[in-house]
Amino acid sequence: MSMNKLDQLYRSVIMDHYKKPRNKGVIDNSNVSIDMNNPTCGDRIHLSLQVEDGVVVDAKFEGEGCSISMSSASMMTQAIKGKTTKEAVELAHVFSEMMLGHKHDDSIDLGDVEALSGVSQFPARIKCATLSWKAMEKGIKEANL
Amino acid sequence: MMKTDIRSYFPILNQEVNGHPLVYLDSAATSQKPTQVLEAVKHYYEYDNSNVHRGVHTLGNRATDAYEGAREKVRQFINAKSTEEVIFTKGTTNGLNMVAASFGRANVDEGDEIVITYMEHHSNLIPWQQLAKEKNATLKYIDMNPDGTLSIDQVKEAITDRTKIVSIAFASNVLGTVNPIKEIAAIAHAHGAVMVVDGAQGVPHFHTDVQDLDCDFLAFSGHKMCGPTGIGVLYGKKEHLENMSPIDFGGEMISTVGLYESTWADLPWKFEGGTPNIAGAIGLGAAIDFLETIGMDAIIEHERNLTRYAIEQLNAIDGVSIYGPQDPTKRSGLVTFNIDGIHPHDVATVLDMEGIAVRAGHHCAQPLMKWLKCTATARASFYLYNTEADVARLIEGLRSAKEYFADVNE
Numbered sequence: 354m355s356m357n358k359l360d361q362l363y364r365s366v367i368m369d370h371y372k373k374p375r376n377k378g379v380i381d382n383s384n385v386s387i388d389m390n391n392p393t394c395g396d397r398i399h400l401s402l403q404v405e406d407g408v409v410v411d412a413k414f415e416g417e418g419c420s421i422s423m424s425s426a427s428m429m430t431q432a433i434k435g436k437t438t439k440e441a442v443e444l445a446h447v448f449s450e451m452m453l454g455h456k457h458d459d460s461i462d463l464g465d466v467e468a469l470s471g472v473s474q475f476p477a478r479i480k481c482a483t484l485s486w487k488a489m490e491k492g493i494k495e496a497n498l
Numbered sequence: 499m500m501k502t503d504i505r506s507y508f509p510i511l512n513q514e515v516n517g518h519p520l521v522y523l524d525s526a527a528t529s530q531k532p533t534q535v536l537e538a539v540k541h542y543y544e545y546d547n548s549n550v551h552r553g554v555h556t557l558g559n560r561a562t563d564a565y566e567g568a569r570e571k572v573r574q575f576i577n578a579k580s581t582e583e584v585i586f587t588k589g590t591t592n593g594l595n596m597v598a599a600s601f602g603r604a605n606v607d608e609g610d611e612i613v614i615t616y617m618e619h620h621s622n623l624i625p626w627q628q629l630a631k632e633k634n635a636t637l638k639y640i641d642m643n644p645d646g647t648l649s650i651d652q653v654k655e656a657i658t659d660r661t662k663i664v665s666i667a668f669a670s671n672v673l674g675t676v677n678p679i680k681e682i683a684a685i686a687h688a689h690g691a692v693m694v695v696d697g698a699q700g701v702p703h704f705h706t707d708v709q710d711l712d713c714d715f716l717a718f719s720g721h722k723m724c725g726p727t728g729i730g731v732l733y734g735k736k737e738h739l740e741n742m743s744p745i746d747f748g749g750e751m752i753s754t755v756g757l758y759e760s761t762w763a764d765l766p767w768k769f770e771g772g773t774p775n776i777a778g779a780i781g782l783g784a785a786i787d788f789l790e791t792i793g794m795d796a797i798i799e800h801e802r803n804l805t806r807y808a809i810e811q812l813n814a815i816d817g818v819s820i821y822g823p824q825d826p827t828k829r830s831g832l833v834t835f836n837i838d839g840i841h842p843h844d845v846a847t848v849l850d851m852e853g854i855a856v857r858a859g860h861h862c863a864q865p866l867m868k869w870l871k872c873t874a875t876a877r878a879s880f881y882l883y884n885t886e887a888d889v890a891r892l893i894e895g896l897r898s899a900k901e902y903f904a905d906v907n908e
Contacts (some may be wrong), residue, residue, distance in 0.1 A: 358516075359902065363844075365659050394843060395860040395873040417873045419841035478847060 359453035361471035378413045387492035396422045400488045404451045404498040426485035437492045445490045507532035517746035518853030522889045526879030528721045538784035568783030576706040582765035585732040590698040591621040593717030600742040601617035608634040611661040615640045616869045617670040621860045622696040643811045647675035648820040651872030661691040668700025674829035705794040725785035729778030746771030801831025802881045811893045832879035842876035849897040
């Protein structure tokens with residue numbers, strides 16, 4: 354019974370991103386670079402983005418944390434590549450709505466990110482999932498690109 | 499062995515969580531409360547609620563008697579010489595900050611040393627770090643053995659004639675290490691330093707005698723020893739408290755107030771400005787009565803039996819690392835561990851789905867996590883109401899966590 358609920362949290366696509374993270378690393382001479390940590394649990398992420406003409410052409414992350422925070426970071430970097438910074442920030446808002454369990458704009462294709470929707474059933478883990486998205490939003494805002 | 503009917507005093511334990519009977523293994527964060535404590539708080543609010551040390555009316559007298567009666571219970575419990583040495587606080591953090599802000603500011607000067615350890619909880623680290631910065635004093639850390647214990651030689655090396663304050667956890671909230679406070683206090687005193695003890699993880703678990711330890715200050719929390727949240731105790735030797743300035747000015751803590759000058763109330767009320775947590779103190783008194791009917795020696799023996807069993811069982815699981823000393827007699831009743839390849843948050847979530855509550859994270863001890871070379875750990879902590887069956891459920895839960903992640907990792 355409860356293992357079924359666990360399966361909603363740890364979907365295979367999430368574990369795939371956890372085991373084989375996409376876009377792991379640091380971009381040299383990136384124009385967005387930000388560190389963020391979750392002081393309640395010790396998770397941390399370093400995110401670097403290369404933005405050209407308002408488009409995220411590359412995104413990489415490094416960090417330490419649980420399966421949810423690290424897979425979310427992997428999915429996030431995958432999702433925002435090729436998007437404009439405005440679209441990336443919009444995606445972060447959609448993601449945040451999804452984490453709150455609210456109905457979100459389903460015209461936006463979330464791809465793998467959709468797999469994280471089960472996290473909304475685990476209130477203590479929402480902060481794990483949102484860490485990289487908050488870093489991305491803040492980084493773009495501060496770089497003003 | 500603890501009698502199983504002890505659990506019947508803790509109504510909260512009798513529930514299902516996520517479809518399984520609750521196994522509460524997070525008492526080092528906060529303990530559960532027995533009906534005796536819940537009833538004492540309820541009785542106070544239903545019959546005696548009134549402010550203390552003020553009115554001449556009957557309820558005021560009853561409230562004052564109950565509040566001061568609780569202070570006397572605390573005095574006996576820790577064997578302080580007098581109730582003048584027992585100050586009610588919000589909790590351990592509050593007590594340690596009071597010592598740093600009052601005694602520390604008045605006694606630590608530029609170039610002096612404050613000595614602590616790598617195993618301190620943030621509440622026994624940041625107050626000293628900030629005081630050292632403010633005074634241009636040096637904050638020194640005593641080296642630890644690889645198993646997370648202190649050796650007397652390392653203590654002797656760290657404490658010098660420049661040391662003014664030595665402040666150390668009675669027991670570590672992560673490693674479980676019980677520190678040799680009495681020996682360290684003697685070394686501190688030989689160098690003219692005072693000994694401050696963070697008792698948060700010690701006083702709830704084993705017999706504490708401040709005169710025997712000869713510590714100068716001891717801070718602890720009610721909520722980790724079956725009492726309510728928001729109440730704690732700062733013990734201080736009278737000779738220190740008498741010379742210290744109050745922190746909170748206002749009602750209750752004064753003797754006379756003029757337009758430009760005031761004088762302070764006697765000890766301990768000088769340090770209890772404002773209406774205190776009366777219900778909390780009464781609840782703490784009831785918690786002490788409860789713990790004493792069981793006996794502190796029986797409690798620590800029970801916890802060590804559970805710890806011994808847990809360590810044995812954990813060592814039998816592949817890929818489990820246990821932090822702190824392996825010998826249960828050197829520990830309080832908690833076990834901190836990690837499982838290879840599974841982050842402690844994920845461990846805690848899987849266990850929660852099985853109705854098992856453990857702590858995962860850095861346990862408010864980031865410098866210790868750095869020393870252990872990890873960012874987070876999982877912790878199971880035991881108290882008088884836990885049983886071997888609880889430990890067995892934990893082990894079973896960890897085995898299913900391993901299986902689950904082995905499957906999803908494929």
